Amino acid sequence: MKETRLLMGMGITVEISDSSATKEIFDEVFSYFKYVDEKFSTYKNTSEISRVNSGELSEEFWSKDMKEVFALAEETKKLTDGYFDIIRADGTYDPSGLVKGWAIFNAAEIIKRAGFENFYVEAGGDIEARGKNGDGEDWKVGIRDPFDKEKKIIVKVISVSDIGIATSGTYVLGQHIYNPHARDRRITEIVSFTVVGPNIYEADRFATAAFAMGREGIRFIENLPGFEGYMIDKDGIATETSGFKGYVLNNNL
Amino acid sequence: MKIKTYTKGYMKKFLLSIFVIISFAFYVFYNRTSGEVAYVEPAPTTTILPPTPTPTPTPPKTIPIPKPPVIPPPILPKNLYADGTFTGDSVDAYYGYVQVEAKITNGKIAEVNFLDYPSDRNTSRHINSVAMPRLRSEAIAAQSYKVNIVSGATDTSMAFRESLQSALSLAMS
Numbered sequence: 001m002k003e004t005r006l007l008m009g010m011g012i013t014v015e016i017s018d019s020s021a022t023k024e025i026f027d028e029v030f031s032y033f034k035y036v037d038e039k040f041s042t043y044k045n046t047s048e049i050s051r052v053n054s055g056e057l058s059e060e061f062w063s064k065d066m067k068e069v070f071a072l073a074e075e076t077k078k079l080t081d082g083y084f085d086i087i088r089a090d091g092t093y094d095p096s097g098l099v100k101g102w103a104i105f106n107a108a109e110i111i112k113r114a115g116f117e118n119f120y121v122e123a124g125g126d127i128e129a130r131g132k133n134g135d136g137e138d139w140k141v142g143i144r145d146p147f148d149k150e151k152k153i154i155v156k157v158i159s160v161s162d163i164g165i166a167t168s169g170t171y172v173l174g175q176h177i178y179n180p181h182a183r184d185r186r187i188t189e190i191v192s193f194t195v196v197g198p199n200i201y202e203a204d205r206f207a208t209a210a211f212a213m214g215r216e217g218i219r220f221i222e223n224l225p226g227f228e229g230y231m232i233d234k235d236g237i238a239t240e241t242s243g244f245k246g247y248v249l250n251n252n253l
Numbered sequence: 254m255k256i257k258t259y260t261k262g263y264m265k266k267f268l269l270s271i272f273v274i275i276s277f278a279f280y281v282f283y284n285r286t287s288g289e290v291a292y293v294e295p296a297p298t299t300t301i302l303p304p305t306p307t308p309t310p311t312p313p314k315t316i317p318i319p320k321p322p323v324i325p326p327p328i329l330p331k332n333l334y335a336d337g338t339f340t341g342d343s344v345d346a347y348y349g350y351v352q353v354e355a356k357i358t359n360g361k362i363a364e365v366n367f368l369d370y371p372s373d374r375n376t377s378r379h380i381n382s383v384a385m386p387r388l389r390s391e392a393i394a395a396q397s398y399k400v401n402i403v404s405g406a407t408d409t410s411m412a413f414r415e416s417l418q419s420a421l422s423l424a425m426s
Contacts, residue, residue, distance in 0.1 A: 133401050145395065169406030240389055
């Protein structure tokens with residue numbers, strides 16, 4: 001059973017290959033994403049994060065989830081040598097780089113608690129894949145060509161189970177793109193950074209940080225136990241960590 | 254005298270050409286991988302010849318200068334856009350907005366800047382470099398495998414494109 005809904009400005013897909021899957025579990029998962037959106041959307045004035053940012057909500061009144069996300073953000077900042085930072089230039093907080101992976105992971109846990117073992121949850125290109133696909137094989141995940149405007153071309157296929165995959169990136173036209181918070185630093189060098197990790201929460205936060213590091217990112221992932229990375233630069237040259245090939249399916253061309 | 258001068262000039266050109274060809278071949282042989290554009294200086298030996306009133310001096314223009322293979326940038330039609338700075342729409346990129354401005358110079362996109370961008374890509378410090386393990390690199394190529402799921406950065410990139418398109422449509426009008 002498979003369903004896609006548009007939530008939080010992106011497509012979210014859930015597929016459960018267990019034959020016992022029912023409509024109810026899908027509803028539960030999608031309503032969880034809706035809940036996360038209501039709480040962490042920085043451009044909804046009524047969201048909890050907006051009320052945190054406006055100063056309306058002092059820390060003692062934060063929800064359990066808000067406290068958890070902030071604690072995770074702090075931890076991630078330390079682990080990534082400051083590359084992962086939810087504090088914006090204006091001093092407000094934007095935990096979106098963390099919340100997406102965190103929410104996908106939690107959604108997967110909801111499905112698991114409901115008794116399912118074979119499924120994936122994908123939101124905006126980030127994936128938590130568990131168990132096997134409908135054919136009883138590991139899930140086949142394609143990495144999209146960042147230069148393909150039609151978004152149809154796949155440049156790498158990996159076969160995974162019980163793993164998280166996140167891709168961070170920016171589409172470039174060949175012009176200079178600047179990080180608004182550090183305008184002297186271009187972020188054009190790397191256009192796509194995929195990280196495979198023990199779960200989507202871990203993969204997503206480190207993909208975000210590795211992307212921000214530019215070419216250094218691949219070394220960072222190489223030295224991170226339990227993680228592999230696949231980085232594509234602006235010239236279409238991909239660099240992969242030493243263990244990434246373990247996931248790659250041979251090209252059938 | 255006229256004929257002699259002509260002959261001398263002819264001779265000079267001939268010697269010069271020979272020299273240029275030889276030195277160029279030599280240069281190419283040793284710099285095949287350097288990627289630099291060759292410019293071959295006339296030889297000192299030819300400079301000792303007296304200057305002659307050759308009506309049309311022939312520079313070593315017939316020598317093709319090889320250039321390193323260049324991946325062509327996206328080609329935009331000339332003067333498609335009006336010069337100036339154009340601000341695109343602010344586009345929802347999931348948990349944040351993306352807004353760009355395009356600077357058009359001589360009808361071409363000279364610069365694209367982010368005015369707004371989700372802050373999770375904020376970078377301020379350099380990570381300490383660690384020993385570089387052997388990492389494999391390759392040119393990306395399309396695969397035709399049937400897949401269950403696709404991973405890719407879509408949110409920010411799509412929003413970026415939308416914002417840029419709206420900026421460019423302003424430049425076109």
